[in-house]
Amino acid sequence: MRFIVDQTLGGLAKWLRLCGFDTIQKLIRLHDPTSLPAPDANTWILTRQTRLADRYPRQDILVVSADDPEVQLAEVMARFNLAATDFKLLNRCSRCNQPLVAVSKQEVRGRVPEYVYQHQHQFYECPACHQVFWVGSHVAAICRRLQALSPQRPGRESSESPE
Ligand SMILES: [Zn+2]
Numbered sequence: 001m002r003f004i005v006d007q008t009l010g011g012l013a014k015w016l017r018l019c020g021f022d023t024i025q026k027l028i029r030l031h032d033p034t035s036l037p038a039p040d041a042n043t044w045i046l047t048r049q050t051r052l053a054d055r056y057p058r059q060d061i062l063v064v065s066a067d068d069p070e071v072q073l074a075e076v077m078a079r080f081n082l083a084a085t086d087f088k089l090l091n092r093c094s095r096c097n098q099p100l101v102a103v104s105k106q107e108v109r110g111r112v113p114e115y116v117y118q119h120q121h122q123f124y125e126c127p128a129c130h131q132v133f134w135v136g137s138h139v140a141a142i143c144r145r146l147q148a149l150s151p152q153r154p155g156r157e158s159s160e161s162p163e
Contacts, residue, residue, distance in 0.1 A: 001044070001080070004037050008048035011069030012076070017097055019073070020088030024097055030055060046076065070145065090133055093126035100124035100133060108132050 003021055005013045006028040016023040029035045030051055037045060045061045047053070053061045062079060066072045077083070092099055103125045109117060112132050120134045 002040075002042055003076075004043060004045045006045070006047045006049065006052075009046055009064060009069075009072065012046065012064065012072040014094045015069050015073045016076070017092045017094045018089065019086075020091035022092070022097065028052065044080075090124050090135060093129060093131060093133075095131065096126060096128045098126050098128040100126055103132070 001021065003013075003016055003023040004026050005016070005023060006026060010025065013023050013025050026037060027035060028037075028045070028047065028049070030049060033056070036052075036056060037043070039058060039060055043060065045058075046064055047061065048064055050063050053063045062076075064072045064075050066075055090100060101124065103123050105117070105121060105123060108123045108125075112120075112123070112134065116134060116136060120136060122135055124133045125131070126133070
């Protein structure tokens with residue numbers, strides 16, 4: 001599953017990437033059909049432009065109604081029946097969507113705050129922008145918020161994978 005979000009959903013794009021989803025951002029203009037990506041069975045287009053869905057009646061265009069990126073994420077999760085357990089945190093750069101690579105502690109010395117260097121042991125780097133990520137309090141806070149947003153699905157079978 002892959003997402004293309006338009007210019008109205010930059011905040012949501014970052015959240016989706018933080019959750020590990022392949023998410024690219026694209027300028028989509030209502031009056032320019034060439035700006036609309038070609039349909040792809042595995043790709044969903046997310047937008048806040050309600051008129052886009054009216055003008056181009058395609059099943060792969062999903063209009064998100066909330067203003068707040070966290071609520072938008074909850075909307076997308078509900079639409080695709082996703083739970084926090086479907087997320088892969090620290091898998092993708094939130095800025096450029098590149099898959100992160102694990103790097104050794106020595107490699108990040110001087111590139112992360114000293115406190116983080118002393119207390120964290122697993123680090124990841126974006127091969128494109130070279131930002132360093134780690135399982136710190138920030139990610140823990142994201143996990144808690146995502147779990148709070150996540151619909152409760154007791155008894156879910158592990159074989160029930162989302163499409
Ligand atoms: Zn990056």
